[in-house]
Amino acid sequence: MSEPIEGESGGRRGEPAPRRRRAHTRTRDLERYAGLFAKRTQAMRSSAMRDLMAITARPEVISLAGGLPDTSTFPAESFAAQMTRIAHESSAEALQYGPTEGFEETKACIAQVMAAEGMSPDPDDLIVTTGGQQAIDLITKTLVDPGDAVICEAPTYPGAVPTFCSYEADVHQVSTDDDGMRIDDLEELLAGLAREGRRPKFVYSVPSFQNPAGVTLSEERRRRLVELAREHEMLIVEDNPYGLLRYDGDPQPTLYSLDGGDYVLYLGTLSKILSPGIRIGWVAAPPPVLEKIGLGKQAADLCTSTLSQYFVHEYFGESRWRAYISDLVEIYRERRDAMLDALERHFPPQADWTRPEGGLFLWATLPDYIDTTDLLAKALRENVAFVPGRSAYVDGVSGASSMRLNFSASSEAELREGIRRIGHVISEQIQLYETITGEHRVAAPPDEDEEPGGEVVPLPKR
Amino acid sequence: MKVAVLKGGSSLEREVSLRSAARVEDAIAALGHEALGIDAGPDLVGRLREERPDVVFIALHGPGGEDGTVQELLEILDLPYSGPGVAACALCMDKVAAKHEMRTAGIPTPDWAAFNATAFRELGAGETLEEIEARLGFPLVVKPARQGSSLGVEFAADRDGVPEALVAAFSYDDRVLLERYVKGRELAVSVLDGEALPIVEAIPRKEDFFNFAARYEIGRTEYVCPAELAEDDAGRVRDLARRTYETLGCSGFARVDLILGDSGPEVLEVNAIPGLTDTSLFPMAAEAAGIDFNGLVERILESARERPASEATLPA
Numbered sequence: 001m002s003e004p005i006e007g008e009s010g011g012r013r014g015e016p017a018p019r020r021r022r023a024h025t026r027t028r029d030l031e032r033y034a035g036l037f038a039k040r041t042q043a044m045r046s047s048a049m050r051d052l053m054a055i056t057a058r059p060e061v062i063s064l065a066g067g068l069p070d071t072s073t074f075p076a077e078s079f080a081a082q083m084t085r086i087a088h089e090s091s092a093e094a095l096q097y098g099p100t101e102g103f104e105e106t107k108a109c110i111a112q113v114m115a116a117e118g119m120s121p122d123p124d125d126l127i128v129t130t131g132g133q134q135a136i137d138l139i140t141k142t143l144v145d146p147g148d149a150v151i152c153e154a155p156t157y158p159g160a161v162p163t164f165c166s167y168e169a170d171v172h173q174v175s176t177d178d179d180g181m182r183i184d185d186l187e188e189l190l191a192g193l194a195r196e197g198r199r200p201k202f203v204y205s206v207p208s209f210q211n212p213a214g215v216t217l218s219e220e221r222r223r224r225l226v227e228l229a230r231e232h233e234m235l236i237v238e239d240n241p242y243g244l245l246r247y248d249g250d251p252q253p254t255l256y257s258l259d260g261g262d263y264v265l266y267l268g269t270l271s272k273i274l275s276p277g278i279r280i281g282w283v284a285a286p287p288p289v290l291e292k293i294g295l296g297k298q299a300a301d302l303c304t305s306t307l308s309q310y311f312v313h314e315y316f317g318e319s320r321w322r323a324y325i326s327d328l329v330e331i332y333r334e335r336r337d338a339m340l341d342a343l344e345r346h347f348p349p350q351a352d353w354t355r356p357e358g359g360l361f362l363w364a365t366l367p368d369y370i371d372t373t374d375l376l377a378k379a380l381r382e383n384v385a386f387v388p389g390r391s392a393y394v395d396g397v398s399g400a401s402s403m404r405l406n407f408s409a410s411s412e413a414e415l416r417e418g419i420r421r422i423g424h425v426i427s428e429q430i431q432l433y434e435t436i437t438g439e440h441r442v443a444a445p446p447d448e449d450e451e452p453g454g455e456v457v458p459l460p461k462r
Numbered sequence: 463m464k465v466a467v468l469k470g471g472s473s474l475e476r477e478v479s480l481r482s483a484a485r486v487e488d489a490i491a492a493l494g495h496e497a498l499g500i501d502a503g504p505d506l507v508g509r510l511r512e513e514r515p516d517v518v519f520i521a522l523h524g525p526g527g528e529d530g531t532v533q534e535l536l537e538i539l540d541l542p543y544s545g546p547g548v549a550a551c552a553l554c555m556d557k558v559a560a561k562h563e564m565r566t567a568g569i570p571t572p573d574w575a576a577f578n579a580t581a582f583r584e585l586g587a588g589e590t591l592e593e594i595e596a597r598l599g600f601p602l603v604v605k606p607a608r609q610g611s612s613l614g615v616e617f618a619a620d621r622d623g624v625p626e627a628l629v630a631a632f633s634y635d636d637r638v639l640l641e642r643y644v645k646g647r648e649l650a651v652s653v654l655d656g657e658a659l660p661i662v663e664a665i666p667r668k669e670d671f672f673n674f675a676a677r678y679e680i681g682r683t684e685y686v687c688p689a690e691l692a693e694d695d696a697g698r699v700r701d702l703a704r705r706t707y708e709t710l711g712c713s714g715f716a717r718v719d720l721i722l723g724d725s726g727p728e729v730l731e732v733n734a735i736p737g738l739t740d741t742s743l744f745p746m747a748a749e750a751a752g753i754d755f756n757g758l759v760e761r762i763l764e765s766a767r768e769r770p771a772s773e774a775t776l777p778a
Contacts, residue, residue, distance in 0.1 A: 050477075051474070051475070051476070051477035051478065052474060054476070054477045055472075055474065055476055055477070058472070369625060369626045369629055370629060371626075371629075371630050371633075374614060374629075374630040374631075374633035374634070375633055377474055377613060377614065377633050377634050378633040378634070380474065429629050429632070429633070431583070432579060432582060432583065432628075432629055432632055433625055433626075433629050435582045435583050435588055436582050436588045436591070436624075436625045436628055436629070437588065437625050438588055438589070
């Protein structure tokens with residue numbers, strides 16, 4: 001059903017190829033379908049917002065909305081050579097089904113990626129999934145009955161929201177600040193749940209360069225979070241797509257390495273360090289959990305794309321994967337800096353934003369009378385797009401005055417221009433509000449030539 | 463017969479338009495005509511000159527396609543097209559202009575006040591809000607003047623909610639209206655060639671009552687067609703819809719949205735190019751009248767070709 005925002009691809013939208021369509025749906029069929037829909041489908045995102053997001057894919061729009069890595073830097077010749085080798089040497093196998101848990105060779109590649117962040121999982125603890133997204137889905141499917149409590153950050157990864165909703169989880173979001181999830185708030189929430197005799201099934205977290213907020217969980221909080229998992233006998237789902245994309249500061253230990261893999265289920269992906277198009281992700285989990293996830297995987301799609309896994313083997317066989325990540329880090333660091341610089345120049349002083357040390361996103365928060373879903377409509381008229389903050393909240397209401405901005409998928413010039421346009425529409429709305437309410441403070445954006453005056457402010461506690 | 467289907471465009475309702483057009487193109491092919499889908503972009507005029515269709519089906523929604531702009535181009539190119547003409551489209555798209563017209567013609571429509579952003583920025587319109595609020599009462603509804611679907615439409619429950627609702631509505635248009643909220647049943651009357659089709663009633667789920675976005679989703683809003691109304695109520699509603707259609711100068715088809723409150727039906731707005739998707743109300747009403755989708759498209763094409771002399775504003 002849902003078109004996750006992450007899937008926004010800026011794809012062409014020209015003439016569709018001629019195709020045969022089924023006869024149209026009649027009214028009584030509609031009513032019949034409506035009567036058949038599962039209750040959980042009612043929790044899914046509104047079609048109005050989906051339609052709005054679809055427009056962001058128009059080619060003339062500078063889209064800071066996607067979650068896309070820049071795949072244009074991947075050397076096409078190597079790609080051609082690798083795929084040719086597969087065709088010549090392993091055609092029959094690469095076109096065949098594979099094992100549900102993934103090939104041993106793929107797991108060996110995954111082990112290399114995890115080792116780069118100080119982890120050494122037993123290959124038997126790994127299952128290869130169709131992207132990290134499937135891993136979130138399988139874990140939720142495995143662990144959550146309708147009404148079970150699940151905890152995640154506020155804001156949380158927008159792509160996880162429809163997953164949690166579709167399994168009818170009772171989702172609780174814990175506020176974040178510059179050091180990631182507020183563990184004191186988490187403890188309070190756990191105590192509250194305990195008073196009701198409830199224990200959450202898991203805490204879902206993107207601890208490093210969080211999507212969407214861009215913040216990173218501090219080491220102290222990581223240690224405490226892992227302790228809490230043990231104390232409460234609950235699982236932590238550590239989603240770490242961006243860990244190797246660090247632009248400054250020191251690497252933090254993963255929750256998985258701090259815990260040793262007892263209570264932490266680790267999700268990884270090659271989407272951001274190689275390609276999202278190959279759909280290769282994975283879960284590292286203790287064997288009893290992994291077995292259930294494997295059953296779910298079998299039901300979902302039997303196995304992850306064999307062809308993609310063969311490509312991964314070839315790619316890692318050339319041993320240049322770390323060098324490619326270093327290239328990406330250089331590119332993305334400059335783009336992040338360009339975005340931060342543009343924000344200081346063009347966003348009004350009433351706006352705050354985070355300053356990520358890595359990853360693909362930052363999170364900007366505007367005065368609470370501005371709803372960024374409406375603002376997106378105005379921004380689209382200026383041919384620029386972002387993700388409205390609401391999509392990072394399960395209630396669909398909170399986060400209304402925030403937005404997620406992506407800096408990995410656009411050139412520095414596009415980033416600067418995109419931020420300038422967004423800054424302009426924000427300033428217009430602020431000025432309008434102030435004239436309506438009679439606050440005559442002038443809210444014009446800072447002059448182009450002026451020294452950057454914007455201050456980096458920690459994520460508001462909400 | 464070659465039929466160009468204009469679709470997409472750059473309005474916020476692009477996706478709805480693409481879904482409407484897909485169905486229309488299928489119907490045209492099923493009727494044995496040649497369907498030529500054209501995404502309304504910078505090459506629109508060039509494509510139309512090159513293809514010389516016999517008739518143009520406009521399946522565009524929102525500003526640009528539904529406000530008379532495209533219709534004007536088609537007049538200049540001398541191509542017959544579906545739906546209302548330039549003047550009617552311009553009126554229907556602008557809720558404020560349409561309400562003035564209705565009021566003059568004695569068609570009941572909820573009280574309102576309308577402003578553009580300049581009035582607030584330069585003329586101190588903010589100082590009149592208190593008076594407007596006192597006259598309209600709460601809750602009141604804030605809408606952008608020119609925007610389709612439910613985009614930017616907000617309830618303001620009290621004074622504090624008004625500035626925020628205005629800022630939201632101003633995101634979609636430079637002109638907004640504050641409208642008296644009328645409690646009642648939400649009805650839509652589709653009019654085809656001046657004839658009112660069976661009435662559709664939209665019944666939102668309780669929890670979605672104040673969420674206009676949910677009005678367009680099956681599963682969140684229940685649609686009943688024909689609406690279960692007392693016979694004289696249904697007659698009054700359909701008469702009013704027909705009169706509104708005529709008053710605004712519509713031709714071909716249009717959909718009139720009304721509220722049936724304690725003091726009788728009141729017209730909220732008229733959609734010059736109502737949605738034609740699988741979940742749209744206009745095809746639903748046609749079907750209740752025994753006209754299937756292909757038949758509906760055929761009727762619309764016929765009336766497009768029979769349109770009386772164009773409203774050309776240029777000398778021949």
